[in-house]
Amino acid sequence: MSSVQLASPYREGLRWFKGNLHTHTTRSDGAREPEEVVRDYQARGYDFLAITDHDILVEPEPYQHNTTMTLIPGVEVTANGPHLLHINTSERVPPHRDRQDVLDEIAEQKNSFAVLNHPNWLAPLPGLHYTHSNMRELSRYAGIEIYNGVIERLPGTALATDQWDQLLSNDMRLWGYGHDDSHLAGDVELAWNMVQAPESSASELVDSLREGRFYVSTGIYIQSIAVSERTIRVITSNATRIRFISRWGVIQDTLDSQAAEFTVPEDPDEASILGYIRVECYGGGSAMAWSQPLWIETGN
Numbered sequence: 001m002s003s004v005q006l007a008s009p010y011r012e013g014l015r016w017f018k019g020n021l022h023t024h025t026t027r028s029d030g031a032r033e034p035e036e037v038v039r040d041y042q043a044r045g046y047d048f049l050a051i052t053d054h055d056i057l058v059e060p061e062p063y064q065h066n067t068t069m070t071l072i073p074g075v076e077v078t079a080n081g082p083h084l085l086h087i088n089t090s091e092r093v094p095p096h097r098d099r100q101d102v103l104d105e106i107a108e109q110k111n112s113f114a115v116l117n118h119p120n121w122l123a124p125l126p127g128l129h130y131t132h133s134n135m136r137e138l139s140r141y142a143g144i145e146i147y148n149g150v151i152e153r154l155p156g157t158a159l160a161t162d163q164w165d166q167l168l169s170n171d172m173r174l175w176g177y178g179h180d181d182s183h184l185a186g187d188v189e190l191a192w193n194m195v196q197a198p199e200s201s202a203s204e205l206v207d208s209l210r211e212g213r214f215y216v217s218t219g220i221y222i223q224s225i226a227v228s229e230r231t232i233r234v235i236t237s238n239a240t241r242i243r244f245i246s247r248w249g250v251i252q253d254t255l256d257s258q259a260a261e262f263t264v265p266e267d268p269d270e271a272s273i274l275g276y277i278r279v280e281c282y283g284g285g286s287a288m289a290w291s292q293p294l295w296i297e298t299g300n
């Protein structure tokens with residue numbers, strides 16, 4: 001007898017922590033000193049922050065004593081090719097021209113992970129920073145930025161869920177991340193990750209960020225995403241519309257509500273066509289939230 005199951009990265013009974021993993025300071029091309037950047041995110045109620053200057057690792061220790069946020073060390077690999085984040089490292093890897101070499105060296109650092117940045121930035125003009133085939137050829141990265149705030153004021157689009165759906169639909173299990181990529185004071189709190197973890201230590205946050213226990217927000221807060229058999233139930237604080245999206249970006253259902261549920265078909269053939277379900281939440285202004293994909297698994 002065949003069965004249909006949903007593989008969710010989310011867990012019950014954990015807390016949510018807010019954070020940004022892509023931040024610049026005067027150590028590269030950011031406008032503000034690290035102290036000022038840390039103070040700004042702290043004042044906005046963030047729980048964690050990674051300073052990720054271009055090809056420079058800014059050690060968090062000197063700034064950690066002035067903040068209750070968890071500072072996660074990171075770097076934006078920049079020279080010689082498209083940009084990517086190397087998160088949670090005390091040793092940066094050389095920016096090899098072959099980005100697979102960079103990703104392999106990051107993967108060999110036990111507690112680090114890599115994220116491909118701003119795929120829909122038109123740089124160098126007029127091309128995409130990463131095309132779909134660029135990203136399909138690469139492996140050993142945790143995910144891509146599905147929202148990069150600084151691209152709001154640069155050529156291209158901040159949102160990259162179009163590229164994400166194509167990768168997911170080609171069976172690449174990648175998480176979607178949301179970051180400010182802040183360079184100027186006005187670039188802060190545009191997009192962030194809400195992470196489920198038992199506590200806000202760097203190791204717990206990094207585990208959750210590698211395993212998909214988070215969603216991306218530009219202003220909508222999800223209280224819970226729970227799975228019961230074939231049904232996904234989402235409860236938000238402030239959404240006015242919730243959509244359930246499947247393989248190739250197809251909208252399966254739209255509900256004008258703060259909470260909503262979706263049930264995957266019982267028939268394994270019908271269910272497997274959907275591939276995965278991810279949730280998009282909409283609210284006032286440009287406030288949104290994006291869940292990670294919940295994979296539909298059919299077996300005998």
Ligand SMILES: [Zn+2]
Nearest residue numbers: 076083117118
């Ligand atoms: Zn970049």
Ligand SMILES: [Zn+2]
Nearest residue numbers: 022024076181
């Ligand atoms: Zn950047």
